[in-house]
Amino acid sequence: xxxxxxxxxxxxxxxxxxxxxxxxxxxxxxxxxxxxxxxxxxxxxxxxxxxxxxxxxxxxxxxxxxxxxxxxxxxxxxxxxxxxxxxxxxxxxxxxxxxxxxxxxxxxxxxxxxxxxxxxxxxxxxxxxxxxxxxxxxxxxxxxxxxxxxxxxxxxxxxxxxxxxxxxxxxxxxxxxxxxxxxxxxxxxxxxxxxxxxxxxxxxxxxxxxxxxxxxxxxxxxxxxxxxxxxxxxxxxxxxxxxxxxxxxxxxxxxxxxxxxxxxxxxxxxxxxxxxxxxxxxxxxxxxxxxxxxxxxxxxxxxxxxxxxxxxxxxxxxxxxxxxxxxxxxxxxxxxxxxxxxxxxxxxxxxxxxxxxxxxxxxxxxxxxxxxxxxxxxxxxxxxxxxxxxxxxxxxxxxxxxx
Numbered sequence: 001x002x003x004x005x006x007x008x009x010x011x012x013x014x015x016x017x018x019x020x021x022x023x024x025x026x027x028x029x030x031x032x033x034x035x036x037x038x039x040x041x042x043x044x045x046x047x048x049x050x051x052x053x054x055x056x057x058x059x060x061x062x063x064x065x066x067x068x069x070x071x072x073x074x075x076x077x078x079x080x081x082x083x084x085x086x087x088x089x090x091x092x093x094x095x096x097x098x099x100x101x102x103x104x105x106x107x108x109x110x111x112x113x114x115x116x117x118x119x120x121x122x123x124x125x126x127x128x129x130x131x132x133x134x135x136x137x138x139x140x141x142x143x144x145x146x147x148x149x150x151x152x153x154x155x156x157x158x159x160x161x162x163x164x165x166x167x168x169x170x171x172x173x174x175x176x177x178x179x180x181x182x183x184x185x186x187x188x189x190x191x192x193x194x195x196x197x198x199x200x201x202x203x204x205x206x207x208x209x210x211x212x213x214x215x216x217x218x219x220x221x222x223x224x225x226x227x228x229x230x231x232x233x234x235x236x237x238x239x240x241x242x243x244x245x246x247x248x249x250x251x252x253x254x255x256x257x258x259x260x261x262x263x264x265x266x267x268x269x270x271x272x273x274x275x276x277x278x279x280x281x282x283x284x285x286x287x288x289x290x291x292x293x294x295x296x297x298x299x300x301x302x303x304x305x306x307x308x309x310x311x312x313x314x315x316x317x318x319x320x321x322x323x324x325x326x327x328x329x330x331x332x333x334x335x336x337x338x339x340x341x342x343x344x345x346x347x348x349x350x351x352x353x354x355x356x357x358x359x360x361x362x363x364x365x366x367x368x369x370x371x372x373x374x375x376x377x378x379x380x381x382x383x384x385x386x387x388x389x390x391x392x393x394x395x396x397x398x399x400x401x402x403x
Contacts, residue, residue: 008053015040016281032376034284041288052289065283067247068275071229073130074251077155086149090156093320097125100316115359124312126161126346127154132339135380146332150339166242182239194253214264222270244349287348292362302363309371317341335386338379344372
């Protein structure tokens with residue numbers, strides 16, 4: 001224990017705290033805090049200043065932060081919306097995304113940028129639900145037709161990309177068929193757990209105890225949610241699957257089971273406070289510190305990968321927005337396509353998996369994350385302008401501003 005240092009953890013936490021504070025002091029700077037967190041990690045990490053060392057405490061907190069981020073994304077899933085014409089369009093749109101991604105992936109693989117075309121297809125096929133939902137809520141579109149369509153499309157893309165990553169590119173050994181069986185078994189166990197938790201919540205005596213302890217120092221609902229999160233994450237690892245699958249499904253289970261939150265309205269606020277107040281910023285700052293940006297800076301050819309990957313995001317996720325012209329009209333369909341092309345957390349997580357597998361170089365991983373950063377910077381504001389958002393609408397991840 002004498003050799004265990006928290007110096008790097010302190011620097012990471014300082015960077016995570018300063019990012020939104022700087023945005024709050026500069027209201028005209030419309031940037032998501034996550035962008036500043038990753039940039040701060042790059043500057044403070046080994047690539048530039050070297051103030052952050054990716055040691056054991058930082059790695060553990062970063063891993064929990066990633067799990068919590070996917071957990072909170074799973075909480076955004078509303079299973080009741082996944083039905084009807086909107087669901088059919090979302091599924092068809094994702095299939096078109098995969099079809100559009102194949103030639104792009106093959107071309108990038110032929111250029112020697114990636115070791116697996118399929119991995120690139122999966123990486124660029126996701127949409128950041130955690131970024132799309134705040135945009136729609138800020139503009140007041142979350143409950144209308146375009147909001148419903150965008151949320152369902154992002155949900156389908158997030159779920160599918162996470163499952164495909166775990167199924168095809170797990171860091172564990174085994175064939176695709178054996179991993180498919182493992183995924184099916186794991187999802188079945190998650191479903192059974194969800195049913196058990198749901199039935200237990202209807203036991204009046206237990207319900208009374210939960211209500212009595214939820215706002216005391218016991219914070220029983222938060223503790224049980226964390227148990228479910230860590231348990232599913234550890235179980236996914238035991239099955240040889242990516243931990244993000246377990247974390248995401250833990251959030252989905254709670255979103256399904258916890259349909260009536262009127263008796264505990266502060267539950268989600270507390271989970272967001274733990275995640276976005278502490279753990280998630282640690283993950284993003286550490287991700288920035290882990291990026292090898294020297295290769296991008298030193299080589300113009302490597303730097304050219306960033307706009308290529310950004311264009312790939314826009315093509316594979318944006319073009320399927322044309323399916324919604326008949327439902328939403330051209331202007332809103334374009335806005336939906338831009339929101340669908342917004343992705344960052346999954347890119348960061350999947351790039352790390354690719355680098356562990358040797359399918360992505362550190363330089364290519366940095367280029368993919370940079371493209372994700374740019375998608376967050378440019379696509380949501382463009383979508384807001386098309387949706388007619390007011391001037392006081394905030395960028396997702398930025399501090400709230402009053403009119």
